[in-house]
Amino acid sequence: MSTVHHPGEDLLWDYFRGALAPGLRLSVATHLELCPHCRADLQLFSAVGSAMLDEIDGVALSESALDLALARIERPANTRPVPVAKPVKQPAFLDGFELPDLLKQVRVKNRYWVAPGVWLAPVDLPEAAKGAKTYLMYVKAGMAMPHHTHRGREITVMLQGTYVDHKGRYERGDFAMCDDSDDRHNPVMEGDVDCLCLVAQEAAIIPQTWLGWLLKPVARI
Known part of the structure; x- marks a missing residue:
């Protein structure tokens, strides 16, 4: 199974920076759990942000900043969009889904x-x-x-x-x-x-x- 339709980059960015309302946030996070492509995009946001923080001393980014970000993406990482919490008992009508x-x-x-x-x-x-x-x-x-x-x-x-x-x-x-x-x-x-x-x-x-x-x-x- 591979997903075809994805959220736009602006919506992913809003999710990444915590700017979405609860329902929209839950929907994007649910898609992320099912979509490796968008999890990789989210990891890119994180890696670029980390690289920028490393260079935040009042000068322009070094020429190696993008390489540093891409190298971080290649590191093994937990790409789950949310931490795993204790499951909630769901109603019986959801059995089988x-x-x-x-x-x-x-x-x-x-x-x-x-x-x-x-x-x-x-x-x-x-x-x-x-x-x-x-x-x-x-x-x-x-x-x-x-x-x-x-x-x-x-x-x-x-x-x-x-x-x-x-x-x-x-x-x-x-x-x-x-x-x-x-x-x-x-x-x-x-x-x-x-x-x-x-x-x-x-x-x-x-x-x-x-x-x-x-x-x-x-x-x-």
């Missing part, structure tokens, strides 16, 4: 059904801002989500199954980000494997169909 280790360390609340074949389970993040939502979302294979747009950023990390939208095809580990520049978002579940994903929203979505508006009070997203 292959969750990344990081998601085994957070508290997942009880699920609620949004529609036949679709449920959501909020992730407990006490420091999250008002209006922000982070949750696990399960969608039966073959279903399509109603068209909608976004207020702010919405990040999706695929944990199981496949979906397609106007930006491409997403499988386990893939990272998708939409924002208010996306006029109509309409993910369609593909294949015969049910989908599970981690979703983090900065604000509520805006339905674009009558069905979406009917489901909005139930979905609470």
Whole structure:
């Protein structure tokens, strides 16, 4: 399994410097656990930062600074994005899903059904801002989500199954980000494997169909 869709460098940088809100931070960290490519990019940030600190005596970096950074990258290192903590007992409805280790360390609340074949389970993040939502979302294979747009950023990390939208095809580990520049978002579940994903929203979505508006009070997203 190799991921195809990744967070942009600006988002990785914000993660590296601790500037992301809890839900977005959890989503990026979950992707990092599943993506060696982005872990290597994060290690580059760390190595370049260390090399710059070594040279921080009021003069320009030496010509060897980049070589020093690259040499540090080649050293054996623990590239896990977060320290391993004691797993939290997860609800029974998550039995059978292959969750990344990081998601085994957070508290997942009880699920609620949004529609036949679709449920959501909020992730407990006490420091999250008002209006922000982070949750696990399960969608039966073959279903399509109603068209909608976004207020702010919405990040999706695929944990199981496949979906397609106007930006491409997403499988386990893939990272998708939409924002208010996306006029109509309409993910369609593909294949015969049910989908599970981690979703983090900065604000509520805006339905674009009558069905979406009917489901909005139930979905609470």
